[in-house]
Amino acid sequence: MVQAKVFFKCENFQKMGAFKMRGAANAILSLSSDEQAKGVVTHSSGNFAQALALAAKKIGVKAYIVMPKNAPQVKKNAVKTYEGEIIECDSNPIAREEMAVKVQKETGAKFIHPSNDDAVIYGQGTAAMELLENYPDLDYIFSPVGGGGLIAGTALAAHYFSKYCKVIGGEPINADDAYRSLLSGKIELNDSTDTIADGLRTNLGDRNFPIIKKYVEKIMRVEEEEIIAAMKLIWERMKIIIEPSSAVAFAALLKNKSDYKNKNIGIIISGGNVDIANLPF
Amino acid sequence: MVQAKVFFKCENFQKMGAFKMRGAANAILSLSSDEQAKGVVTHSSGNFAQALALAAKKIGVKAYIVMPKNAPQVKKNAVKTYEGEIIECDSNPIAREEMAVKVQKETGAKFIHPSNDDAVIYGQGTAAMELLENYPDLDYIFSPVGGGGLIAGTALAAHYFSKYCKVIGGEPINADDAYRSLLSGKIELNDSTDTIADGLRTNLGDRNFPIIKKYVEKIMRVEEEEIIAAMKLIWERMKIIIEPSSAVAFAALLKNKSDYKNKNIGIIISGGNVDIANLPF
Numbered sequence: 363m364v365q366a367k368v369f370f371k372c373e374n375f376q377k378m379g380a381f382k383m384r385g386a387a388n389a390i391l392s393l394s395s396d397e398q399a400k401g402v403v404t405h406s407s408g409n410f411a412q413a414l415a416l417a418a419k420k421i422g423v424k425a426y427i428v429m430p431k432n433a434p435q436v437k438k439n440a441v442k443t444y445e446g447e448i449i450e451c452d453s454n455p456i457a458r459e460e461m462a463v464k465v466q467k468e469t470g471a472k473f474i475h476p477s478n479d480d481a482v483i484y485g486q487g488t489a490a491m492e493l494l495e496n497y498p499d500l501d502y503i504f505s506p507v508g509g510g511g512l513i514a515g516t517a518l519a520a521h522y523f524s525k526y527c528k529v530i531g532g533e534p535i536n537a538d539d540a541y542r543s544l545l546s547g548k549i550e551l552n553d554s555t556d557t558i559a560d561g562l563r564t565n566l567g568d569r570n571f572p573i574i575k576k577y578v579e580k581i582m583r584v585e586e587e588e589i590i591a592a593m594k595l596i597w598e599r600m601k602i603i604i605e606p607s608s609a610v611a612f613a614a615l616l617k618n619k620s621d622y623k624n625k626n627i628g629i630i631i632s633g634g635n636v637d638i639a640n641l642p643f
Numbered sequence: 644m645v646q647a648k649v650f651f652k653c654e655n656f657q658k659m660g661a662f663k664m665r666g667a668a669n670a671i672l673s674l675s676s677d678e679q680a681k682g683v684v685t686h687s688s689g690n691f692a693q694a695l696a697l698a699a700k701k702i703g704v705k706a707y708i709v710m711p712k713n714a715p716q717v718k719k720n721a722v723k724t725y726e727g728e729i730i731e732c733d734s735n736p737i738a739r740e741e742m743a744v745k746v747q748k749e750t751g752a753k754f755i756h757p758s759n760d761d762a763v764i765y766g767q768g769t770a771a772m773e774l775l776e777n778y779p780d781l782d783y784i785f786s787p788v789g790g791g792g793l794i795a796g797t798a799l800a801a802h803y804f805s806k807y808c809k810v811i812g813g814e815p816i817n818a819d820d821a822y823r824s825l826l827s828g829k830i831e832l833n834d835s836t837d838t839i840a841d842g843l844r845t846n847l848g849d850r851n852f853p854i855i856k857k858y859v860e861k862i863m864r865v866e867e868e869e870i871i872a873a874m875k876l877i878w879e880r881m882k883i884i885i886e887p888s889s890a891v892a893f894a895a896l897l898k899n900k901s902d903y904k905n906k907n908i909g910i911i912i913s914g915g916n917v918d919i920a921n922l923p924f
Contacts, residue, residue, distance in 0.1 A: 374882045594919070601655045601884040601915035634882035638875070639924055 364619045367626045369500070371493045374604050374634025378440075380561075381489050381632050382413035382476070385511055388485025389474045390414075390421050398423045400470035405451075405458040407433040408561065409635060410476035415446025426471055428461045430454075477509030478567025487515025491523050493628045500527045503628040504611035507531040507540040507581055508562040510570035512632060517577035527628075531574075531581035532614030534559050534589060540566055540574065541581045558642055559589055561607035561632065582614040589613050590642045596631075605636040645900045648907045650781070652774040655885050655915025659721075661842075662770050662913050663694035663757070666792055669766025670755045671695075671702050679704045681751035686732075686739040688714040689842065690916060691757035696727025707752055709742045711735075758790030759848025768796025772804050774909045781808045784909040785892035788812040788821040788862060789843040791851035793913060798858035808909075812855075812862035813895030815840050815870060821847055821855065822862045839923055840870055842888030842913065863895040870894050871923045877912075886917040 373381035390402055401424030404414050411427045418425035425446040429438060430453035441448055451461035466473050474482065489512075490503055505516045513531050520527040533540050534557035542550040549571050555563035566574065584592075593609035595616075596602065608631045615622060615629065654662040671683055682705030685695050692708045699706035706727040710719060711734035722729055732742035747754050755763065770793075771784055786797045794812050801808040814821050815838035823831040830852050836844035847855065865873075874890035876897075877883065889912045896903060896910065 379882060597884055597919055601660060603878055603882040603884060638878055638922070641919070641922075643920055 364615060364627075365623045366619070368615070369493065369497050369626070369628050370600070370631050371489050371628060372602065372631050373489055374602060374608065374631050376633070378409065378412045378416050379633050379635040380409040380413065381486055381512055381630070382409045383417060384488050385479075385482035385485035385515070386410065386413035386417040386474070387421070388488070389479060389481040390417050390423055392481040393472055397472050400472065401426060402474050403428065403462055403465045403469070403471040404474050404476060405429070405462045406476050407437060408476075409633060411437065411446070412440045412444060414474060415441045415444035419445050424471070426465045426469065428458050428465065430458065475567065477511030477564065478569045479511070480569055483511050483515045483518070483570055483573065485515065486512045487519040489630055490516040490519035490529075490628070493630075494519065494523045494527065497626065497628065498524065499626050500524065500628045501625040502528050502530055502579075502622065503630065504530050504532055504615050505630040506559070506562055506607050506610040506632050507533045508607065509564040510540065510566040510574055512630065513578060514570035514573040516630060517573055521577050528579040529577065530579050530614065532611035533581050533583050534562055534610060535583040535585055537563050538583050541583050543571060544575065544578070544581055547575070557589070558586055559607040559610050561605065562610060582618055584610060584613040584617055588617055592616055594643045602631075603634045603636060603638070604631050605633050606642070608632045608634070645896060645908075646904045647900070649896070650774065650778050650907070650909045651881070651912050652770050652909060653883065653912050654770055655883060655889065655912055657914070659690065659693045659697050660914050660916040661690040661694065662767055662793055662911070663690040664698060665769050666760075666763035666766035666796070667691065667694035667698040667755070668702070669769070670760060670762040671698050671704055673762040674753055678753050681753065682707060683755050684709065684743055684746045684750070684752040685755050685757060686710070686743045687757050688718060689757075690914060692718065692727065693721045693725060695755060696722045696725035700726050705752070707746045707750065709739050709746065711739065756848065758792030758845065759850045760792075761850055764792050764796045764799070764851055764854065766796065767793045768800040770911055771797040771800035771810075771909070774911075775800065775804045775808065778907065778909060779805065780907050781805065781909045782906040783809050783811055783860075783903065784911065785811050785813055785896050786911040787840070787843055787888050787891040787913050788814045789888065790845040791821065791847040791855055793911065794859060795851035795854040797911060798854055802858050809860040810858065811860050811895065813892035814862050814864050815843055815891060816864040816866055818844050819864050822864055824852060825856065825859070825862055828856070838870070839867055840888040840891050842886065843891060863899060865891060865894040865898055869898055873897055875924050883912075884915045884917060884919070885912050886914050887923070889913045889915070
């Protein structure tokens with residue numbers, strides 16, 4: 363179909379269903395035992411909340427998860443299953459940052475940002491590292507771009523563990539902050555984030571953007587219908603369940619396949635947490 | 644969840660999305676070169692049509708597929724993609740058998756039954772054989788029961804390649820011909836086949852039933868809602884796409900889990916061909 367060899371790194375099969383487990387585990391394991399004893403805190407209503415809670419549980423560390431009051435009950439339940447302590451806040455970015463600071467002050471817990479944290483970035487990079495261990499001849503790795511942690515880690519892994527592998531980002535046109543940030547040279551924000559790829563609505567941060575600027579070859583944008591078509595193709599032909607955000611990198615390859623003929627290409631399938639009762643097809 | 648170790652043989656990842664590829668390939672490869680030169684013929688509106696067409700194409704043999712006129716266009720297209728020659732017939736069992744005989748007479752092609760054929764049965768058994776190669780300590784293998792080819796092959800594999808592994812069938816209560824056949828000692832038919840597990844509506848045959856009678860430990864029946872719940876669980880937790888028929892064996896284990904505590908259990912996930920635009924959840 364692409365006239366290239368394509369290898370998929372299936373992070374949908376990762377613990378809690380997404381690559382986020384890697385960064386969360388690495389961030390907690392990078393703390394001193396004194397720091398670990400005080401616990402960790404993050405603000406997230408998505409996969410990172412579950413990842414940090416599960417990683418903390420496995421390592422034996424307390425996790426405080428700041429979540430907006432109106433977060434879906436299913437996501438709150440998942441965090442509770444992993445024994446994370448939920449602290450509710452109002453549903454806006456300032457309220458959740460303030461609440462995270464408050465928890466830090468009261469408990470001494472270490473704040474871990476879902477994507478703008480060095481240890482998180484390095485952890486996310488282990489997906490590409492493993493892919494390159496299995497397929498050292500990859501010419502390109504395609505990764506989705508959301509908050510920037512995954513693609514920054516992927517770019518570092520390609521830089522340090524491969525001689526020539528280049529990293530390309532896939533991003534929804536409807537939330538193309540990273541594409542515009544690479545053009546302007548500074549972190550751009552999204553005016554709107556009307557995309558089915560709900561994991562890719564966040565903005566880049568000051569820790570991951572410099573890495574992305576230095577090591578990512580380019581970012582390619584895709585339309586909503588291209589994301590849905592790529593997702594459906596993977597479901598139907600590969601028989602695996604991936605979330606819309608995961609389809610974005612593959613959609614970018616499909617859209618530009620003529621440029622990648624006969625190449626060896628890795629695709630990071632970032633996760634598989636999707637509401638199967640509410641599908642776009 | 645089951646308090647047992649459970650290993651899944653994922654035939655949804657098989658070529659054309661189901662275990663049927665194994666039996667089709669083995670049946671064609673078991674023919675003499677003279678027989679192969681004349682081609683093969685089957686009647687099927689389901690996975691076996693695609694499997695025989697694809698296996699024939701790969702081996703370089705002509706495949707004639709007798710399909711009812713009203714078979715879904717998507718299934719006809721799949722057979723055409725694999726270069727099978729479709730011969731249409733009226734939509735009833737007698738018409739399709741007569742048409743298959745007619746094709747045999749006119750072309751000299753060898754008839755290969757989807758489930759009641761020794762070479763097909765042995766081919767289907769290679770799934771369990773591979774599972775036992777990887778996990779020699781399995782106490783049980785659960786397989787769905789449809790036309791009987793898969794479970795008969797599975798039972799032979801367990802008998803010949805394991806010292807103590809027993810084979811258990813899962814069957815929809817709404818199409819429990821195999822369950823009743825084991826009780827009565829002769830092949831029973833289904834009065835109705837009102838089950839979502841569309842691959843399991845067929846009856847046993849005179850080649851596979853004696854094997855099932857001799858080597859299958861027992862057949863356990865499940866309700867429609869148990870099939871759907873097991874299917875949903877696998878989709879959501881394992882992030883793989885399986886068809887309803889595949890969920891029946893796992894549903895049988897879930898229903899009777901207290902009997903299988905601390906055992907090593909293999910489950911044959913028979914296929915993943917499902918219309919994702921038309922799901923039961």
